[in-house]
Amino acid sequence: MSPITKKSVFLIMFPLLAVLMLTSCKEAVKPEEAGVLFVNQLVFQEDKDLFAANFSNGEELSEEINLQKKTLVANIVSDINQFGGVISSEQTEAMVELWIKKMMTTTQFQLKSLKDLGQRQYEVYFTVTGLDFIRSYQEMTDDLVDEMLNNPEISTNNYKLGDSMVASMTEAIEDIRQSEESVKVSLILEKDGSQWKIDPKEREKKATQMLLAFLSGHGSSESLAEEMQKVVQRSMTEAQNMIDDEYKGKKEKTSRDENKPEDSSSEKEETSGEVTIETEETYDTGNDSSNEKP
Secondary structure (H helix, E strand, C coil): CCCCCCCHHHHHHHHHHHHHHHHHHCCCCCHHHHHHHHHHHHHHHHHHHHHHHHEEEEEEHHHHHHHHHHHHHHHHHHHHHCCCCCCCCCHHHHHHHHHHHHCCCCCEEEEEEEEEEEECCEEEEEEEEEHHHHHHHHHHHHHHHHHHHHHHHHHHHHHHHHHHHHHHHHHHHCCCEECCCCCEEEEEEEEEEEEEEECHHHHHHHHHHHHHHCCCCCCHHHHHHHHHHHHHHHHHHHHHHHHHHHHHHHHHHHHHHHHHCCCCCCCCCCCCCCCCCCCCCCCCCCCCHHCCCC
């Protein structure tokens, strides 16, 4: 057996040292590129390996933001159900998956600018052209209200109401279009050696804002909730007007029927049978006493 020399030790250790040196000398990708990687992973589930390699705890972070996305969509689905219908977990999950799929295939974003915040932090700005959710929500609400008016049983059965809501919303999401307006969002990244990281609290806030922009075309949950409430109020007002008009029409018809004159062509029933009329007549017999002689 040959003795181990310093030369042989060096030859054995050199490849490992080279890898370590290359790894330690690796530069982080530019903040703009890191921002795009984050959006692609959060929204489109793309570049998973690159994301994991360029973000601290990248694989764990990927799982966390994916869970955050599904939770957010599920919460919005719950908010949609403002009529009180019962929706099963399976129905909710199916709507979540459909909505996310439409988001991944129908939306887009653009990198706009970069701001150096100092202390190795950067804010990356994007414009997002998301889904026109409010238009679809209006269509769903109108369809559901019409169905409730035509079939009153639905409004008294929470299970049927839930099924009707899911059917209407599913159809609306399948036909959803891209919004005509864009939303500006941003992401704050911090350089961590050769990788990037995001403060957990900041990440949750910014990721939610970004997801809302893609999912609904709105930049905040407050503005989305406000628009949804307007849709419901408008639909309920229109439904009430329809009910009032129908009631008014029925009332006017009843009033006309009550004031309608009797048919002049109808005659009273005549009594059948013969009627004998007796008359008293005075006949001149020629024996008038006033003409008698004494």
